[in-house]
Amino acid sequence: MTEGPAPIEQQRVLKTAIPGPRSNELHQRKLSAVSAGVSTGLPVYVERAAGGILVDVDGNQLIDFGSGIAVTTVGNSAPRVVEQVRAQVADFTHSCFMVTPYEEYLAVCEALNELTPGTGQKRSALFNSGAEAVENAVKVARTFTGRQAVVAFDHAYHGRTNLTMALTAKNMPYKHRFGPFANEIYRVPMAYPFRWPTGPSRCADEAFEQFVSQVHAQVGEDNTAAVLLEPIQGEGGFIVPAPGFVRRVADWCAEHGILFIADEIQTGFCRTGDWFACEFEDVVPDLVTTAKGIAGGLPLSGLTGRAEVMDSVHGGGLGGTYGGNPVACAAALGSIETMRAENLNARAKQIEALFVPRLQQLAAKYEQIGDVRGRGAMLAVELIAGAGDLTPNSALTGKVNAYCHSQGLVTLTAGTYGNVLRFLPPLAISDELLSEGLDIVEHAFAAAL
Ligand code: PLZ
Numbered sequence: 001m002t003e004g005p006a007p008i009e010q011q012r013v014l015k016t017a018i019p020g021p022r023s024n025e026l027h028q029r030k031l032s033a034v035s036a037g038v039s040t041g042l043p044v045y046v047e048r049a050a051g052g053i054l055v056d057v058d059g060n061q062l063i064d065f066g067s068g069i070a071v072t073t074v075g076n077s078a079p080r081v082v083e084q085v086r087a088q089v090a091d092f093t094h095s096c097f098m099v100t101p102y103e104e105y106l107a108v109c110e111a112l113n114e115l116t117p118g119t120g121q122k123r124s125a126l127f128n129s130g131a132e133a134v135e136n137a138v139k140v141a142r143t144f145t146g147r148q149a150v151v152a153f154d155h156a157y158h159g160r161t162n163l164t165m166a167l168t169a170k171n172m173p174y175k176h177r178f179g180p181f182a183n184e185i186y187r188v189p190m191a192y193p194f195r196w197p198t199g200p201s202r203c204a205d206e207a208f209e210q211f212v213s214q215v216h217a218q219v220g221e222d223n224t225a226a227v228l229l230e231p232i233q234g235e236g237g238f239i240v241p242a243p244g245f246v247r248r249v250a251d252w253c254a255e256h257g258i259l260f261i262a263d264e265i266q267t268g269f270c271r272t273g274d275w276f277a278c279e280f281e282d283v284v285p286d287l288v289t290t291a292k293g294i295a296g297g298l299p300l301s302g303l304t305g306r307a308e309v310m311d312s313v314h315g316g317g318l319g320g321t322y323g324g325n326p327v328a329c330a331a332a333l334g335s336i337e338t339m340r341a342e343n344l345n346a347r348a349k350q351i352e353a354l355f356v357p358r359l360q361q362l363a364a365k366y367e368q369i370g371d372v373r374g375r376g377a378m379l380a381v382e383l384i385a386g387a388g389d390l391t392p393n394s395a396l397t398g399k400v401n402a403y404c405h406s407q408g409l410v411t412l413t414a415g416t417y418g419n420v421l422r423f424l425p426p427l428a429i430s431d432e433l434l435s436e437g438l439d440i441v442e443h444a445f446a447a448a449l
Contacts (some may be wrong), residue, residue, distance in 0.1 A: 008050040010430050013061035019044045020058030021407045039173075041412065042405045049076035052429025054410060062408045063437045067426045069412065070234070070266045070378070073265035073293035074338040081296040081334035088330035094212060095326070096190065097126075098319045104329035104365025113335050114305045115275045118284040123310035125303050126324030130265040130291035131159025133301035134228070134332040136318055137287045140305065141226035141259045145313040149219045151227045151288055155236030155416050158228065158263055165419050167228060169236065170416050187431035188245050190233065191245035193203070194382060204242035212252060221256040226287075234266035237415030238380035240373050247281045259286040266299070266378070269293035270344040270427060273376030275354060296335040304345075336437065344427045348376030349361040354431060355379050355423065358438045368393055380414065380422040389416065392417030396448055403444035409437050 010188055019027065019042070026045045032211035044062065048055040049091060052075070054062045067073060074081060088104065116122065127133050138150055150167065152158065158167040160174055166181035168174050175181070191207035193200035233239040253260040262285035267277035271293055278285055286309055291301035303310075338344070356372065359381055363369035370384035383400075385391040393416050397419045404411040414420045421441075425434060 003387070005048065006383050008048060008053050009049050009055055009061070010433060011061060012063050013059070014434070015060050015179035016043075016058045018060060018062070018406050018408055020056065020060060022057040023091055026057065042392050042410060043233060044405075044410075049445075050077050052426055052433040060068060060139075060408060062410050063433050063440075064070045064406075064410050064429070065423045065437050066295065066410045066412045067293075068423045069292070069422045070271055071292045072426050073269055073271060073344065073377075074296045074335045074342075075426045076297065077279045078334065078338050078428065080341075081298075081331050081339045084330040084334035085327055088321050088327050091326075093325075093327055094322070096321060097324050098316075098321075100159060100328050100408075101133045102329075104326050104333065105324040107331045108302070108324065108329045109304075111333070112290065112302050115336075116279050116285075116288045116290075116304045117276055117282075121307035122123065122304055123307050124305075125310070125318045126329070127301045127303070127320060128299045128322050128325075129159070130263075130289065130330075131164040132320070133265065133289040133291055133303050133322075134158045134167065134261075134263060135161060135163050136303045137228070137261045137289050137305075138226065139318070140287060140303065140310060140313055141261065143317070144309045145225040145257065147223055147225040147258075148184045149186055150184060150226045151186050151188055151215055151219065152225060152234070153188055153229060155190050155233050155239055156187075156230060157233070158230075166330070174306065177393075178407070190236075190239060191242040192239050192255040193242045194373070195303060196242070200242065204245045204248070207242065207245055208248045208252075211249060212248075219256065224256070224258045226259040226261050228261045228263060229252050230265075230267065231269050231280070231283070232272060232375060232378060234378075237417075237420040238374045240375060244281070246283050250283045250285065253286075261287040261289065263289045265291040267291055269428055270339050270348050271376055271378050271424075272374075275345065277375065282366050288370070294335060294421065295328050295332040295337075296330035298325075298328040300324070300332050312390070317373070328372050342427075344438075345376075347427045351377040351425060351427065351429075351434065352379065354434055355438065357444075359392060362442060364428075365385050365408050366449055368396055368449065374423075377423070377425055377427055380420050382415065383421065392419035394418035397421055399448040400444040403447050404440055407440045407443070409440045411441070 113122040196203035287305035
């Protein structure tokens with residue numbers, strides 16, 4: 001094997017202001033070369049990364065609480081991913097699975113069929129991005145049911161392509177001026193405990209009643225191909241549905257011949273402490289979309305479902321030039337092997353156990369932290385105006401986020417109202433970096449309030 005670069009010390013190092021001069025220089029180039037439509041949350045240009053550390057072009061070492069939006073679950077350039085990708089890239093880079101297939105694609109589909117919830121016969125298909133997996137889930141659901149309508153939820157995020165923009169709830173920045181959108185998409189309320197008008201204890205029942213009555217009255221069960229749900233909503237603000245809600249929706253779908261599609265693109269692959277977040281409620285979806293964590297940073301997505309559903313599509317109906325690219329498949333095999341060998345589900349639960357008490361202490365101190373929520377290594381705080389006033393506090397969220405960045409901690413925000421600070425550390429991060437990162441978050445609140 002060729003010798004790699006020196007290992008990255010797992011510690012935060014600040015050599016310059018964040019961003020530093022070299023990053024600023026590159027950012028000037030970005031402004032003149034890259035469309036203004038593509039923005040960056042923290043214009044620190046990355047040179048290398050491993051474990052829980054990103055090294056920038058100025059030699060700063062930042063703690064990573066974002067994993068490139070829940071992608072590098074196994075850590076950046078994780079050893080097994082690097083090894084598999086190196087070997088594959090030297091063997092062949094592309095043949096197109098639709099033309100002359102290869103074994104790596106099969107191995108990833110077999111792993112998906114095995115790991116996703118449900119014990120029956122399953123089939124999978126591979127694509128490039130999360131949005132593409134969601135689009136294909138809708139195609140399959142429409143073919144199988146012979147129906148057209150798709151029901152999605154408030155606060156949902158499913159992508160930026162035309163069909164997935166229609167499925168995504170939030171206008172800015174995802175949909176603004178990009179219409180018209182695909183039709184036959186219907187939106188229903190989400191069981192969002194923190195903001196449920198009659199309080200969290202009534203949330204599951206009332207949200208379920210509203211879901212049923214709206215689908216019945218406004219769409220019609222017999223017209224509905226699928227209900228699409230993120231088992232924990234990601235971009236929408238790490239909203240954990242009220243307990244029992246997901247299960248009841250899935251059961252109701254089954255009673256009416258409607259397919260239940262779980263979008264596990266952000267929640268899947270050990271992120272929440274299970275292979276898939278649906279497992280928490282013992283829900284077996286008809287179709288599951290996966291991406292992000294599946295391939296340790298290479299672009300790959302999957303659609304998995306019951307064999308009779310997935311096989312209902314005519315030959316040639318699903319595909320794409322690059323879908324299931326062999327190098328991306330090799331990366332996925334390396335990632336999945338890492339997740340198994342290092343028991344990353346257990347690690348996600350440890351991270352939750354380390355994080356949640358710290359976040360709760362912080363919430364006890366600051367009335368602007370209205371809610372602490374999430375599961376595994378998918379955790380967040382929702383910021384509000386103050387005790388009893390749930391007005392979203394996006395200004396404070398922005399301040400805290402910016403402070404964290406200035407101290408070399410990569411944090412992300414989320415939420416329909418931009419008032420959620422979310423934490424998505426790689427599962428390969430050390431406890432020391434986690435607690436140092438949390439110290440910075442604490443200082444950020446102290447500085448902002
Ligand atoms: N479904 C649940 O979280 C991607 C998007 C960030 P793609 N989320 C991050 C942004 O601003 O573009 C996502 C997701 C869920 C689908 C997607 C879409 O996945 O790989 O970005 O297409």
